[in-house]
Amino acid sequence: GAGVSQTPSNKVTEKGKYVELRCDPISGHTALYWYRQSLGQGPEFLIYFQGTGAADDSGLPNDRFFAVRPEGSVSTLKIQRTERGDSAVYLCASSLGTRFPPTDTQYFGPGTRLTVL
C-alpha cells in the first residue's frame, strides 16, 4: 500500500516569506507527527496529532510555526516569516494510533527539504 507522502519534495523560499508543507499519512493512521532534521542531526520532534487535534505541540520552536489537520488525515505545517535558520528537512510520520499514548511504529515520509535564502 501507499506510504506517507509529502509535498513538495523541495521548497526554496526567501527570508520573510510564508510556506506550507503538506503531509498525507498512511490511510487509516490516526496519529501524525512532524519532525525537523537539520544537516548532520537526528530528527527533532515538532508536533503530534491524534485525529484532528494537536495532542502535543511542545516541539514547535516559536509562534511562527503552526500545523493543522482539519479532517484527521492530511496535515499542513505552516511557517510564517521564514528565517534562514528554518532551513532543514521536514519529516512527517504516521502510526495507527489505536492506543493512547500510541506505542505503535511510526512510518516516515520522504521529507520536504526547505531552503530559506
Add this chain to the structure above:
Amino acid sequence: AQSVAQPEDQVNVAEGNPLTVKCTYSVSGNPYLFWYVQYPNRGLQFLLKYITGDNLVKGSYGFEAEFNKSQTSFHLKKPSALVSDSALYFCAVRAHGSGNTGKLIFGQGTTLQVKP
C-alpha cells in the same frame, strides 16, 4: 530528560564481517527503543523495535538488536554486512508512562560504511 547517544559518527566494516552500531539511552521509566535507517535523500525506514519481552529483537534485512537494561544500551547488529547496508542509522527512544505522547527522541545518527 530523555536522551539517546550514538557514540560513533561512523562505523567502517568489510563486507561479510559482523557489524555493530552502538546506542545508549536515558529515560525515566521503561523505554521503547527503535532503529531506523536513512538512505540519501530519503526518509527514515523502520528496522526494528523493542517494546517488551525477549531482549534480542530481530528486524528487517537481517538486522537485530539487543536490549540491555543494566547498561541502558540497544546496539544494532548484523552477522554479515552487505555493501548495500551502507547508510545512516538512527536509534530512537520513547518513554513509557503517563504524559507520554509518543514522540521519538533520536540520536545523532551513525554512518555505516561497508566496503567490498
